[in-house]
Amino acid sequence: MKKGKRTYVFDNRPKIIGRYAVGGPKEGEGSIPEYFDEILEDDLLGQKTFEIAESTMLRKAINGAIQNAKLDVKDVDLLFSGDLLNQTFASNFAARELDVPYAGLYGACSSFGEGLALASMLVDSGTIGKAAVAASSHFSAAERQYRFPLELGNQRTPTSQWTVTAAGCSVVSSDGNGPEIVSATIGKVVDYDVSDVNNMGAAMAPAAGETLLAHLEDTGVEPDYYDMIFTGDLGRHGMEMFRYFMESSGVKIGDNYCDCGAMIFRPEQRTFQGGSGAGCCASVFNCYILELLKRGRYGRVLFMPTGALLSKDSPLQGEPIPAICHAISVEYNKKTEI
Amino acid sequence: MKKGKRTYVFDNRPKIIGRYAVGGPKEGEGSIPEYFDEILEDDLLGQKTFEIAESTMLRKAINGAIQNAKLDVKDVDLLFSGDLLNQTFASNFAARELDVPYAGLYGACSSFGEGLALASMLVDSGTIGKAAVAASSHFSAAERQYRFPLELGNQRTPTSQWTVTAAGCSVVSSDGNGPEIVSATIGKVVDYDVSDVNNMGAAMAPAAGETLLAHLEDTGVEPDYYDMIFTGDLGRHGMEMFRYFMESSGVKIGDNYCDCGAMIFRPEQRTFQGGSGAGCCASVFNCYILELLKRGRYGRVLFMPTGALLSKDSPLQGEPIPAICHAISVEYNKKTEI
Numbered sequence: 217m218k219k220g221k222r223t224y225v226f227d228n229r230p231k232i233i234g235r236y237a238v239g240g241p242k243e244g245e246g247s248i249p250e251y252f253d254e255i256l257e258d259d260l261l262g263q264k265t266f267e268i269a270e271s272t273m274l275r276k277a278i279n280g281a282i283q284n285a286k287l288d289v290k291d292v293d294l295l296f297s298g299d300l301l302n303q304t305f306a307s308n309f310a311a312r313e314l315d316v317p318y319a320g321l322y323g324a325c326s327s328f329g330e331g332l333a334l335a336s337m338l339v340d341s342g343t344i345g346k347a348a349v350a351a352s353s354h355f356s357a358a359e360r361q362y363r364f365p366l367e368l369g370n371q372r373t374p375t376s377q378w379t380v381t382a383a384g385c386s387v388v389s390s391d392g393n394g395p396e397i398v399s400a401t402i403g404k405v406v407d408y409d410v411s412d413v414n415n416m417g418a419a420m421a422p423a424a425g426e427t428l429l430a431h432l433e434d435t436g437v438e439p440d441y442y443d444m445i446f447t448g449d450l451g452r453h454g455m456e457m458f459r460y461f462m463e464s465s466g467v468k469i470g471d472n473y474c475d476c477g478a479m480i481f482r483p484e485q486r487t488f489q490g491g492s493g494a495g496c497c498a499s500v501f502n503c504y505i506l507e508l509l510k511r512g513r514y515g516r517v518l519f520m521p522t523g524a525l526l527s528k529d530s531p532l533q534g535e536p537i538p539a540i541c542h543a544i545s546v547e548y549n550k551k552t553e554i
Numbered sequence: 555m556k557k558g559k560r561t562y563v564f565d566n567r568p569k570i571i572g573r574y575a576v577g578g579p580k581e582g583e584g585s586i587p588e589y590f591d592e593i594l595e596d597d598l599l600g601q602k603t604f605e606i607a608e609s610t611m612l613r614k615a616i617n618g619a620i621q622n623a624k625l626d627v628k629d630v631d632l633l634f635s636g637d638l639l640n641q642t643f644a645s646n647f648a649a650r651e652l653d654v655p656y657a658g659l660y661g662a663c664s665s666f667g668e669g670l671a672l673a674s675m676l677v678d679s680g681t682i683g684k685a686a687v688a689a690s691s692h693f694s695a696a697e698r699q700y701r702f703p704l705e706l707g708n709q710r711t712p713t714s715q716w717t718v719t720a721a722g723c724s725v726v727s728s729d730g731n732g733p734e735i736v737s738a739t740i741g742k743v744v745d746y747d748v749s750d751v752n753n754m755g756a757a758m759a760p761a762a763g764e765t766l767l768a769h770l771e772d773t774g775v776e777p778d779y780y781d782m783i784f785t786g787d788l789g790r791h792g793m794e795m796f797r798y799f800m801e802s803s804g805v806k807i808g809d810n811y812c813d814c815g816a817m818i819f820r821p822e823q824r825t826f827q828g829g830s831g832a833g834c835c836a837s838v839f840n841c842y843i844l845e846l847l848k849r850g851r852y853g854r855v856l857f858m859p860t861g862a863l864l865s866k867d868s869p870l871q872g873e874p875i876p877a878i879c880h881a882i883s884v885e886y887n888k889k890t891e892i
Contacts (some may be wrong), residue, residue: 218631218681218683264872267867267868293560300641301865302641302866303660303864303865303866304863304865308864308865308876311742311876312876317742318740318743318878319659319671320659320661320668320863321658321659321660322642322645322658322660323657324641333657334672337676337682338675338676341679343678344675402632404656405652405656407650525646525647525649525658527639527641527642528640528641529639529640530641533602533605535606535647540656
């Protein structure tokens with residue numbers, strides 16, 4: 217049921233019945249390795265290229281989530297997947313190995329949220345029974361595509377984030393047990409004229425703010441309605457920008473706020489503002505957030521993946537960085553209505 | 555209602571209430587310029603780069619379709635859009651200028667079909683009321699991204715196709731009048747080990763064949779049930795490959811078959827196998843196919859956009875070309891059930 221301008225509140229609350237998160241070696245030394253289902257010893261996974269390695273890692277996440285749901289790939293009606301590589305290399309090649317109807321997405325680091333929203337809308341209405349939603353990123357593939365070859369050993373700026381090597385997948389189902397998807401607020405593309413490609417947090421923070429304002433208006437709740445609000449990968453500086461944006465809009469964000477990018481690495485790992493990449497919030501959601509929902513640490517979470525919709529060419533053409541954010545509300549063992 | 559393995563037959567038949575197609579100068583000298591809503595005199599549209607020009611053209615198509623539907627952009631619940639550029643540059647920057655919830659897609663030249671299928675599934679169930687679905691491609695942007703800078707004046711091979719400069723958009727609605735979307739069959743990624751990047755038709759033909767076989771099996775109809783079957787952009791050689799694939803599978807394809815890529819240019823334009831690009835079938839559908847449905851020339855059409863899911867890097871890494879095809883059945887003034 218559509219509520220307000222762009223929020224869908226689900227009458228039948230799709231359930232997340234399967235989940236899997238894979239992380240790379242650096243993520244295995246980060247803040248939350250014990251939550252990951254699998255930590256890779258070798259970020260090449262025995263493949264010849266980083267791109268094929270990313271695709272292999274993504275397929276591990278998809279197969280892992282389907283197994284975790286006690287399903288076979290043939291039981292999945294539709295796979296949504298996205299990544300950061302040109303022409304979504306990782307997703308297309310992962311889908312090639314899976315016998316499943318496929319819809320490729322591009323929403324940069326918001327791709328997992330976009331997929332989760334679309335899957336929930338289709339499952340809630342009964343159009344499809346089971347969807348798999350996945351996303352990935354790979355540090356070495358992203359670095360050479362967006363910035364410089366690793367061999368150059370280039371310096372990084374203090375506002376930069378570190379693209380995580382990780383993949384996550386959720387299986388969303390009309391029946392079964394698991395955390396329930398309560399609502400989804402679809403994002404719009406916003407552009408606040410931020411043009412520093414080494415400061416993605418600043419570019420994406422207004423998108424997160426704008427989507428949260430829409431979500432609050434559409435649903436009539438306050439931020440403290442949620443036990444925790446997780447933005448996608450704004451990083452530490454982006455978190456401050458987001459808080460500032462919200463306070464400037466008259467909404468106070470309390471201690472119930474965290475960011476997937478800011479929390480995935482430990483400070484001494486020198487990632488500066490934290491992690492980023494489509495695999496960042498996809499993996500944190502599937503390992504950490506869903507686990508804490510299951511353990512009862514949280515009852516209600518608002519999950520807000522953010523994406524910087526620049527092309528690697530657009531900044532060279534003088535364009536600022538457009539951004540988007542989708543918000544998905546998830547509950548477990550907390551029976552309330554919004 | 556899901557029918558068979560991956561076909562959705564729509565109880566409420568979403569209507570296409572608005573449409574718009576923009577073509578470039580070469581398309582204006584092609585086979586069907588009189589069907590286009592707008593032919594550009596300048597394929598740069600006064601912009602500084604081909605990528606921004608493509609995005610501007612795409613926005614023209616989206617705004618044109620919304621106006622054609624007698625709607626305001628605020629009436630659109632969700633915009634689906636995709637293109638061939640790295641990180642879907644054209645779509646993201648078009649959406650930036652539009653105040654509309656946005657879901658970016660990447661399905662290469664099948665993107666428009668993927669969007670049309672997802673939009674129809676969401677509209678049929680009543681989850682959303684109105685969706686805009688768009689896709690674009692631009693010869694000069696694609697050429698320098700996938701192949702060589704135009705200035706090189708490189709030779710083309712006989713099996714190559716010419717990326718069309720065009721964009722198309724449909725507005726899909728739960729109410730109103732217009733051609734009705736009857737069903738959608740979602741594609742899987744197939745790979746028949748074709749590795750010649752100058753022969754996309756051969757790479758995509760098996761995907762079209764595999765999806766048509768699934769569609770026929772799921773719905774129980776024969777190919778001659780349709781007044782016309784349009785594949786996306788297999789080109790002339792790809793059409794032959796598709797016929798061969800189908801006949802090898804025991805299904806004869808008659809004269810009721812055409813390909814958007816094969817028909818958009820005249821032979822003397824020396825495009826070899828014809829047109830390609832995400833804007834090819836998106837524009838042909840929105841100008842030619844929908845118009846002939848409206849005129850009563852066709853009653854039932856099966857529209858099958860095909861996409862080659864290679865990355866520009868994947869062939870360099872020794873990978874063959876995976877492909878996908880979605881099939882959407884459209885009717886107008888022909889009241890039958892499948």
